[in-house]
Amino acid sequence: YVGYTRSSHWRGRSGASGEVFLKGRVEVGNRGEPGDEAFLFRVCEVLEGKMARSGDCYLLKPGRREDALPAWGDTLEVRGNLYLFDRVSGRVGGSLVAGETRVLAHTGNPLLRLAHFFRDTLRRQVANGLEPDTAGLIEGMLLGDYRHLSSRDLVALRATGLIHLCAASGLHVGILLAFIMWLGAKLNLSRRMLIVIQTPLLITYALAVGLTVPVQRAAVVALLAALAFYSGRDFDFLPALGVAAIYLVFKDPSVAREVSFQLSFAAALGVALLHRPLSGLLKAGKSKALSLLAATLAAQLAVGPLLMRHFGEASLTAPLSNLLVLPLVPLMMALSLLSALVGMAGVGLGAVLLKPAALLARCILLIARNLAGVRWAALRFFPFPATWMAIYYPVLAAAFLATGRRRRLARLILAALLAAGLIFGCLINAMPLGGRSGVEMTFLDVGQGDAMLLRGPSGQNVLVDGGIDEATLTAKLRSRRVEYLDAVIVSHSDSDHVGGLTGTLYACGVGLLVHPDIGSDGLMGKLLGLAGEMGVTVRSMRAGDRLELGDVSLTALGPPAQVPADADSNEYSLVLRAMGPGFSLLLPGDVEEEGQRMLAGCADKLDCDILKVPHHGGYSESGDAFFAMISPRIGVISVGDDNPYGHPSEETIASLQACGCTVYRTDQHGDIVIRVAEGGYEVECGR
Known part of the structure; x- marks a missing residue:
């Protein structure tokens, strides 16, 4: 195991290291990156060693999903070497390399332990016995964890409107309850006995998938139904849905801003209100296929604008x-549940x-892949204005009313709203698609990672780094109407720079992929291999190399031609100086x-107007001299809100301001757009 520690609780001489023997409990599980698993180990006692007192440590177990992790609540003994960082500017104080890890006792909430046992058993079985693509889909559909799905399959599922299968939701809870009811009928159990049995099982399943917003919504509704x-x-159903919304918002008011909350409740309302009218329109009668089609259309009509608003596309x-797929899902989930x-x-x-x-999982993937290849698979809209949503939902409501009483009034309202929508749409579509002309640099808010989109005066698009999450990056690019990237440039192989780029190769056309030719394994190796398979031109750059893209010139200042075999990917990042009409930009990785x-x-060659501040604004002893050489007018820090590293450091911000630099941060300002204007630059912030 390896891990990192929170500096606010650990004590010791800076830079020192030593062996420690710790005792504590497992608090949270399943926090690793794809291919890894991790958990929070809360230290309650130091049995040996004088370097630590108490605190938290995230322990990461690389590689093998088939190995069991300690369960929630387990008491552990961990022996390892603790290395405190030379300089602590945030909440991370050091790293712990754990050698021996021993479970002392199985304690904690029995439902949490059961949930962990279920999840761990299923993961081991799919990792041992199935191919990666089908294993990833089963794990995603049953546990809501799609980290092990390939980028190709994720893009296909999104394009075909099937991605909801990999986000544990009301559909999954409903299938689980139906499965329990079916088993109960086979065992001749009374319905009341079934309710007594299904309630703890439902809670256990909700805990196993991580209490996501859709699962909490479905669980509250199901528990209210059982109570009734x-x-x-x-x-x-509708009052129960209202109770679920009140419960979630009361518990955390900010949840109303989450996409999962909006999509979950919109889909549920759509099915509840529109399924019957659409079934009548389709003359479904007793046809299960037509009834299923009506339910799908109802959900899509309700969530379509939200999908286009947040992700720039809706599946046609x-x-x-x-x-085609939903009839396969209950049997696939039932077999997987029985297996676990x-x-x-x-x-x-x-x-x-x-x-x-x-x-069955392979059949689902084949359907998704083939339908995603259809040219008209998805409707893209860049961006989908909130004002259109204000017109769309009243139109939808009027259409719903038109199927009931007072049809004449409802149809008049519907006609008026449709006319207003058409007029507004014509006005919007008459506007220039590209916004303002000229050079535009957009530092995308992708959390704790880097992603910058450079648009040249001739319309060329260059993406430098891609953050950590494919879905976030794809949504950002689509919201900016990007369908083709002339070049994708990777500064180095860290996951917070390269993690989001794999999906971009599927979602956008890419002409050229540029990398520093350092650390070509892991995510970087996967990206390079995929680019080669897709026919994307791949080239490396070192100091002195130049890339010309129309009016934009990109010159590499680093890394040097000769790089040590054990080179640190951060220190040997691809450093670029971008020049064009009226602007100069330094991207130091x-x-x-x-x-x-x-x-x-x-x-x-370092003097530039605009600087992408390196390493998310982390502290560097050479920072003062480095920033003085650049003397930037504008500095942008790409950083995640409330990140565990304490980025950016106060010293870095002070050093930049001492150079006369205006500092912008993605965690505070959202997407930061810098445009070349007469005599300088215009800066527009997302918030």
């Missing part, structure tokens, strides 16, 4: 893809039950002290 039935009262093939339950009981039939589930000192050899 148990007490002999009638159940009404969703009704067809859901009609049998595996939890220690019976060796779990892997056998997964084989037909894997076959994540260079720290060593890298900044190497750049001092070309100090005459």
Whole structure:
């Protein structure tokens, strides 16, 4: 195991290291990157060693999903070497390399332990017995964890409106409850006994998938339905949905701004209100296929504008893809659930039950991949204005009313709203698509990572780095109407710079991929391999190399031609100086002290108006001299809100301001757009 510690609780001489013997409890699980698993280890006692007193440590177990992690609540003994950082500017104080890790006791909430056991059993079984693509889909559909799905399949599922299958939601809870009811009927259990059984199972499943907003919504509604039935009262879905919304917002008011909250409740309302009118329109009668189609259309009509607003696209093939796929989902989930339950009981039939589930998962992926290849698979709109939503939903409501009483009034309202929408749409579409002309640099708010979009005066698009999350980056690019990237440039191989780029190769056309030819394994290797498969031109750049893209010239100032075999990817980042009509921009990647000192050899080329501040504004002893050589007018720090590293440091901000630099931060200002204007620059912030 390896981990990092929170500096506010650890004590010791800066830069020192030593062996420690710790005792504590596992608090939170499943926080690793794809291919890894991690958990929060809360230290309550130091058995040996004088370097630490108490605090938190995130322990990461690289690589193998099939190995079991300690369960929530387990008491552990951990022996390892603690290395405190030379300079602490945030909440991370050092790293712990754990050698021996021993479980002392299985304690904690029994439901949490059961949830962990279920999740861990399923993960081990799919990792051991299935191919990666089908294993990733089953894990995503049953646990809501799609980290192990390939970028190709994620893009296909999004384009076909099937991505909701990999976000644990009301659909999954409904299938789980139906499965329990089916088993109860086979065992001749009374309905009240079933309710007594299904309630703890429902809570356990919700805990296993991580209590996401859609799962909490569905669980609250299901528990209210069970309570109504148990007490002999009638159940009404809409009031129950309202109670779920009140509960979630009361618990955390900020949840109303989350996309998952908006999509979950919009889809549920759409099905509740529009399914019957659409079934009548389709003359579904007793046809299950037409009823399913009506439900799919109802959900898509409700969430379509939200999807276009947040992600820049809505699937046109969703009704067809859901009609083909949804009949397969209950059986696939039932087999996977049975496999996990049998595996939890220690019976060796779990892997056998997964084989037909894997076959169904492969069918789902084949449907998604083939439908995603259709040219009209998704409708893209850049960006989808909030004012259009203000017109769309009243139109939808009027259409719903037109199916009931007072049809004449409702149809008049519907006609008026449609006319207003058409007029507004014509006005919007008459506006220039590209916004203002000229050079535009957009520092995208992608959390704790880097991503910058440069638009040249001739319309060329250059993306430098891609943050950590594919979905976030894709949504950002689509909101900016980017369908083709002339070049994608990777500064170095860290996941917070390269992690989001794989999906971009599928979502956008890419002409050229540029990299520093350092650290070509892991995510970088995956990206380079995929680019080669897709026919994207790949080239490396070192100091002195130049890339010309129309009116924009990109000159590499680092890394040097000769790079040590054990080179640190941060220090040997690809450093670029971008020049064009009226602007100069320095993109130094994540260079720290060593890298900044190497750049001092070309100090005459560092002077630039705009600086992307290296390493998210982290502290560097050479920062004062480095910023003085650049003397930027504008400095942009790409950093995540409330990140665990304490970025940016106060010293870095003070050094920049001492140079007369105006500092902008993505965690405070959102997307930061800098445009070349007469005599200087215009800066527009997202918030």
